[in-house]
Amino acid sequence: MRYAQLVIGPAGSGKSTYCSALVRHAVEKKRAIEVVNLDPAAEHFDYEPMADVRELIHVQDTMEDEELHFGPNGGLIFCIEYLLENSDWLRDKLGEDEDDYVLFDCPGQIELYTHLTAMKKLVKQLQDWNFNICAVFLVDVQFMTDGAKFLSGTMAALSVMVNLELPHVNLLSKMDLLSKGARKRIERFLEPDAHAILGDIELNGANAFNDKYKKLSEAIGDLIENYSLVRFLPLNLKNHESVNDILITIDNIIQYGEDQDVRTRDFEEADDD
Ligand SMILES: Nc1nc2c(ncn2[C@@H]2O[C@H](COP(=O)(O)OP(=O)(O)OP(=O)(O)O)[C@@H](O)[C@H]2O)c(=O)[nH]1
Ligand SMILES: [Mg+2]
Numbered sequence: 431m432r433y434a435q436l437v438i439g440p441a442g443s444g445k446s447t448y449c450s451a452l453v454r455h456a457v458e459k460k461r462a463i464e465v466v467n468l469d470p471a472a473e474h475f476d477y478e479p480m481a482d483v484r485e486l487i488h489v490q491d492t493m494e495d496e497e498l499h500f501g502p503n504g505g506l507i508f509c510i511e512y513l514l515e516n517s518d519w520l521r522d523k524l525g526e527d528e529d530d531y532v533l534f535d536c537p538g539q540i541e542l543y544t545h546l547t548a549m550k551k552l553v554k555q556l557q558d559w560n561f562n563i564c565a566v567f568l569v570d571v572q573f574m575t576d577g578a579k580f581l582s583g584t585m586a587a588l589s590v591m592v593n594l595e596l597p598h599v600n601l602l603s604k605m606d607l608l609s610k611g612a613r614k615r616i617e618r619f620l621e622p623d624a625h626a627i628l629g630d631i632e633l634n635g636a637n638a639f640n641d642k643y644k645k646l647s648e649a650i651g652d653l654i655e656n657y658s659l660v661r662f663l664p665l666n667l668k669n670h671e672s673v674n675d676i677l678i679t680i681d682n683i684i685q686y687g688e689d690q691d692v693r694t695r696d697f698e699e700a701d702d703d
Contacts, residue, residue, distance in 0.1 A: 433531045433686045434561040436553065438590065439568035441538030444603035444667075446475040448568060449535045451667045453477050455677065462531065466523070468552075469537040470509035471502065480532070481523035487512050506539055510548040517555050524559065531686060532561070543567075543590040550594060562684040564597045565590070569662070571602040575612055577630025580619045581647060584660045591660070597683045601676065605666035620662055627651050 437445045449465045456463035464480040471489040472482075492498045492505035500508055513520065524532070534556075536542070542549045556563055567587055574583045591598045608616065618626040631647055654660055663679065666672040681687055 431685075432527070432529065432559070432561045433681075433684045434556060434563045435533045435680060435684075436536060436563055436565045436594075436596065437533055437568070438536045438543050438549075438565060439538065439603075440540050440570070440586075443538065443568040443570045445538065445568055446472070446477075446535050447667065448566075448601075448603065448665070449533045450475065450477045451673060452533060452677065455670075455673050456531075463533060464530065465533045465535055466520075467535050468510075468513070469535060470513075471506060471537065472535075475535065477535075479535075481520060483509070483513055483520075486516060486519050503539060503541075506537055507542070507546065507548065510537075510542065510552070514548060514551050514555070520555075521559060540586065540590075544586070544593055545589075553594060553596060562686070564599060564680050564683045565594050566680065567591075567598065567600045568603045568665075569600065571604050571608060571616060571664070574602060574619070574662075575608075575616065577619075577627045577647075580627055581631075581650060584654060584662075585650070587660050587662075588654075599676075599680055599683065600660060600662045601665040602662045603665050603667075605664045605672070606668040616664070620664065 437449055439445055446469075453463050453465060465475075465477045466481045466483075467475060467479045468483050470483050470487055472484065487509050489500075489502060489505045489509055492500045492508045493502065498505075498508065524530075536549070553563060567590055569583050569587065574580045587598075587600045602616070602620075605613065615630075618630075627647075631644070663676060664672065665676055
């Protein structure tokens with residue numbers, strides 16, 4: 431088995447920064463975590479990737495090509511499809527080492543995860559190569575600070591979950607940027623609680639639209655609450671414990687370290703004899 435996090439989320443939500451932080455954390459913990467850059471338009475990241483899709487195709491190639499002449503978004507979709515057609519390239523770069531732990535730093539175009547099929551096919555490919563994968567969906571906490579925004583972010587997360595059909599963790603990134611007060615406010619949303627969310631949605635005056643809007647919000651809130659569909663975990667990269675908690679949560683989901691645990695236990699039991 432091999433292990434992977436598919437690091438996804440809107441543009442600028444902190445995916446590449448999260449990958450670098452996890453690599454640094456892993457070094458401290460004396461374990462190896464690798465990163466693959468899957469963003470054909472990436473301009474900056476500060477990890478050393480084990481593979482970089484830009485070596486295969488760069489979004490600029492598709493925009494400058496006389497025949498293709500894509501814009502940045504169409505170009506990106508083309509690149510991901512090109513990667514799928516040339517998946518041998520990725521397979522070779524990933525090698526075949528057992529127990530490898532790889533973060534896939536993905537592009538920030540949300541449509542790749544909500545309804546297009548390219549990303550899903552890539553996931554299927556990775557699963558065929560023995561990867562146990564968890565989708566890690568990052569949302570910038572600054573866009574989640576009131577009820578309406580939180581509901582909208584939750585719907586985006588739900589849409590990704592439904593489309594990718596993978597074990598899934600939602601992270602609120604950049605927690606370090608919030609004031610104490612704002613952090614308190616956010617905490618009310620972290621346990622899905624429709625009433626906290628709706629209490630926060632401000633409606634100006636009663637009219638037919640507001641009535642309907644309130645009913646819709648209530649229905650969505652109930653759905654999320656009753657089915658525990660979407661939960662967000664706060665991520666503060668400046669806090670060692672926060673990073674560690676998230677990593678342990680994801681490790682458990684992809685069953686990383688379970689073999690190692692068994693081995694240690696066998697060892698301890700043998701010691702007792
Ligand atoms: N304060 C703070 N800033 C952050 C954090 N994570 C990311 N940033 C900043 O947010 C900006 C975007 O971060 P990236 O890691 O490049 O985001 P991304 O999701 O990879 O962006 P794209 O690849 O363009 O979609 C950068 O300026 C980062 O320095 C965080 O945890 N705290
Ligand atoms: Mg990035």
